[in-house]
Amino acid sequence: MSNWHRQFSLQSGWQLHTWVYFPLREKHMILSWFDAQKAKDFGTSLAIFFIEKVPVKDRMEEKKFAAKTQKILAQMAKQVTQFKAQNKLNTYKKAQLGNAFKWTLKDAGFEGAYIDQLTKWLMLQVS
Template sequence: MFGWFKKNKELDVFAKTLAQDIAKRYPPAMDSTKEKKISVNRLSRILEDSYNKAQQYKQANKLGVYRKARLGNNFRWELKELGYSSEFIDTATEGLVVYLSRK
């Protein structure tokens, strides 16, 4: 039972790390400006790199429905705390959930 709590804590840390990795490559300040200083292709690559990391984490650690939802939720909240727009948060989180749902 205690292993379950430990795994959830690791999952929470991973979700925060994933969001912070995006913030390093695409800072929230760039998201909030009207002038987009990054191309759509570059932003797509940044998000896909993060999704691939999440997919590798999923393969190494069995994620059921509850843990996938927990990862998506913690990822969403970390992006919000970092200061991203709600549009970006929704898009990034939806992409993460879709990637994790693939077999």
């Protein structure tokens, strides 16, 4: 890169990239679109929260279980709302969040159909 190009890129905020100029700001935006670490961490923490409140082996009668689960889902919905307010979620980040949530529940030993229902509920909350 010539001295002129270096000076131009520093002063103007544009970067020379193989004969095409990209604004430095747009390059950062493109890369940040794929940075889903916060979403993954939140998905994992949400699953852990659910696991702690409703252990796999904790199967009480159907009505009590449904009531307990509804209370926990309401608490989780509040957490999701707060996370959405603080973080901009695109399609990729939503998918990573759901995937982390699903696999954490799967690793904890929940059954597949139940995990799918919870993950679907979460994706509706995130959307």
